[in-house]
Amino acid sequence: MAKNSSLASLWRNPYxxxxxxxxxxxxxxxxxxxxxxNYYLADSTEYLLAAENxxxxxxxxxxxxxxERIDYFTKRPPxxxxxxxxxxxxxxxxxxxxxxxxxxxxxxxxxLLKLLKGFSFPEEKLTFLLPFLLLYPAQMxxxxxxxxxxxxxxxxxxxxxFLWKYAEKPAGKYLLIYSGLLSLAILMKPVMYLFAAVNVxxxxxxxxxxxxxxxxxxxxxxxxxxxxxxxxxxQQRTGVFHYSSIxxxxxxxxxxxxxxxxxxxxxxxxxxxxxxxxxxxxxAFYPERHAFIQASSIAILxxxxxxxxxxxxxxxxxxxxxxxxxxxxxxxxxxxxxGKGEGLLYHYSQSGYQGIFTYLGQQPLLLLLWLLLIAAxxxxxxxxxxxxxxxxxxxxxxxxxxxxxxxxxxxxxxxxGASRFAVPLxxxxxxxxxxxxxQDWPRVQAILRRLSFxxxxx
Numbered sequence: 001m002a003k004n005s006s007l008a009s010l011w012r013n014p015y016x017x018x019x020x021x022x023x024x025x026x027x028x029x030x031x032x033x034x035x036x037x038n039y040y041l042a043d044s045t046e047y048l049l050a051a052e053n054x055x056x057x058x059x060x061x062x063x064x065x066x067x068e069r070i071d072y073f074t075k076r077p078p079x080x081x082x083x084x085x086x087x088x089x090x091x092x093x094x095x096x097x098x099x100x101x102x103x104x105x106x107x108x109x110x111x112l113l114k115l116l117k118g119f120s121f122p123e124e125k126l127t128f129l130l131p132f133l134l135l136y137p138a139q140m141x142x143x144x145x146x147x148x149x150x151x152x153x154x155x156x157x158x159x160x161x162f163l164w165k166y167a168e169k170p171a172g173k174y175l176l177i178y179s180g181l182l183s184l185a186i187l188m189k190p191v192m193y194l195f196a197a198v199n200v201x202x203x204x205x206x207x208x209x210x211x212x213x214x215x216x217x218x219x220x221x222x223x224x225x226x227x228x229x230x231x232x233x234x235q236q237r238t239g240v241f242h243y244s245s246i247x248x249x250x251x252x253x254x255x256x257x258x259x260x261x262x263x264x265x266x267x268x269x270x271x272x273x274x275x276x277x278x279x280x281x282x283x284a285f286y287p288e289r290h291a292f293i294q295a296s297s298i299a300i301l302x303x304x305x306x307x308x309x310x311x312x313x314x315x316x317x318x319x320x321x322x323x324x325x326x327x328x329x330x331x332x333x334x335x336x337x338x339g340k341g342e343g344l345l346y347h348y349s350q351s352g353y354q355g356i357f358t359y360l361g362q363q364p365l366l367l368l369l370w371l372l373l374i375a376a377x378x379x380x381x382x383x384x385x386x387x388x389x390x391x392x393x394x395x396x397x398x399x400x401x402x403x404x405x406x407x408x409x410x411x412x413x414x415x416x417g418a419s420r421f422a423v424p425l426x427x428x429x430x431x432x433x434x435x436x437x438x439q440d441w442p443r444v445q446a447i448l449r450r451l452s453f454x455x456x457x458x
Contacts, residue, residue, distance in 0.1 A: 015123045021130055022109050026102045029140035029331075038333055039094045044146035050076045051084035071245035074234040075114075079150050079187035094146050101150045105143040110151070111157050112427040115164075116434055119394070128437055129430060135377035138419050139426050140323045141241025141331045148189050149423040155185040156405055156424050166206070167397040175203075179219035183226045190244035191412055191421075193230075196223035198408060209397075239287040252276065252293055255415055256300040259308040272300070300343040308415075315417035319410045320382040323374035324419030328367070380431045388432040391439050402428060 002371045033039065040048065046062035053061045060081060063072040087097040113126075133139075142149040158181045166174040182199060185192040203220040206212070227243055235241040242248075252273060260269035280289040301308045328334070388394075389403055406425055413421045422429075 002067065013123075014126045018113075018126045018130065018133075022106060025133070025140050026106060026143060029137075029144050030098065030102050033098060033144040033331075034095070036333060038331070039098065039144070039146050041145055041147065041330060046072075046076055047080050047146060047148075048084060048088065050081040051089050054078075054081055055085055055089060070238055070289075071249065073237050074242065074245045075249070076246075077187050077190055077230065077244060079184060079188075080151065083151075091274070097146065100143050101143045104142075104154055105139060105150050108153055108157055108427050111161065111429055115161070115431055119435060119438065121434055121438055125434070125437065128176065129434060132381065132430060132433060133375050135374050136426060137331075137374070137422050138327050140169060141324075141327045142420065142423050144331070147420075149420060150187060152188050152192070153424040153426065155181050155188065157427050159185070160405060160428065163401045164398055166211065166213075167395070170206070170211040170213045170403050172213035175213060175215040175219040179215075179222045182223050186223055186226050187230075190246050191409070193227050193243045194412060195408060196227050198404070199223050202404070238290075239285065240290045242290075246296070248290065248293055250416065255308065256297040257310075258311055258415055259301060259304045262311060263307045265303045268458055309378040311416040315413065315415040316410045317417070318421050319413055319417030320385075320424070321375055321378050322417065322419040323371040323378065325371060327419050328370075384433040384436040385429060387436045387440070391435065393439055394435060403430065406432075 010361045042281060049064065050060045050062040053059050054063055054421050057065060058077055059067075059073065060076060060082075061067050061073050062076045065071055067073065084094075084097070087100065139150075159178050162174045162178040162181070165171075166178065179199070182192070182195060183328045186196065201222050203216050207216065231241045233242050234243070237247075257269055258273055264272075275294060280293050385403075386407060389399060389400065406428060409421065409425055410417065
């Protein structure tokens with residue numbers, strides 16, 4: 001009885017209630033993952049192979065040794081494989097890494113609450129965020145896979161933290177720390193390497209707004225130095241200056257392929273992409289193959305530019321709304337039991353949103369309801385982000401800096417937009433939701449009363 005009374009007392013406190021739910025969710029998913037030992041996705045295996053090959057052969061090759069594919073030498077950047085060499089390979093198990101990623105996920109929520117505290121966000125309103133924490137299982141799922149999403153989430157949150165500090169007080173140390181975190185993010189995932197260019201524009205923007213400091217030039221240059229060094233290293237290994245081969249793989253296998261599916265149909269898309277791949281495989285030198293695939297993919301996109309543009313815009317929308325069917329199926333082991341089949345991106349490219357609705361209608365009823373609830377919660381966060389852009393109670397600088405990360409990741413992901421790619425932005429989406437809720441709290445109260453969420457005053 002005493003324990004139940006103590007737990008009930010904790011639950012009555014909104015701040016402690018938030019943490020009870022957050023810790024319970026991470027513990028639940030962590031415990032389930034320990035019971036099934038399903039730690040690896042396809043990408044996870046490549047990271048692990050890169051780590052093992054780094055230790056055994058001094059190479060980041062992310063396939064089985066000996067090497068057969070040149071592009072696998074540069075597909076995965078070095079940071080996460082290096083982390084695996086410390087926390088996974090020596091132990092023969094990823095359990096320690098998974099534990100650390102769960103703790104990191106909780107730490108990210110702690111930083112979120114610290115940011116909210118800076119806006120005098122009342123603790124009692126944290127209750128409003130609980131359903132959105134519950135309806136975002138991807139946060140817990142990717143904390144329990146050998147994947148980069150939670151690490152990148154921490155780096156992006158830290159980058160925003162120090163940019164906001166700099167906006168409040170232009171001290172060079174804040175820019176230097178931000179720049180260091182950006183450099184680590186670039187080394188973590190290839191999707192961040194183009195942010196080095198955005199970063200130069202950002203430093204120029206600070207300069208024009210007379211927010212200048214001694215750290216501005218180093219902060220602008222450091223991420224570029226990282227990109228150039230990795231590109232030069234890759235050129236030495238492959239003969240082509242590039243940051244990661246995954247960009248070209250995605251260009252052909254996703255961007256060009258799904259543009260063709262939309263424009264000419266599945267059969268024509270597979271024939272053309274297979275023809276390009278076969279021709280490239282017959283070329284003796286990697287630079288020649290790389291240039292051929294690049295030129296062929298761009299030619300397809302130019303030919304079907306309206307279809308690609310439409311696919312890109314809808315992919316950005318899906319980035320925010322996708323409920324994460326693949327995530328849930330992978331974590332609960334349903335892909336193995338039922339067969340992988342084709343996912344939402346395939347059905348969307350074939351028949352648009354009608355194809356998605358038809359596909360979802362074929363799923364088990366409880367899973368379908370769960371996915372619809374997650375999609376609804378994601379939709380509310382998306383609308384809150386739009387509303388956040390116009391909140392005059394928050395400085396223009398802070399709004400733009402936050403939206404910069406959201407817009408960049410959504411835009412750069414494009415046609416690949418899916419739940420997994422949005423995980424690094426989850427704390428930022430909650431942050432915008434909370435601040436919008438704070439601004440429009442009377443309206444939120446009225447809506448909740450109409451929906452009969454409770455008789456007590458919120």
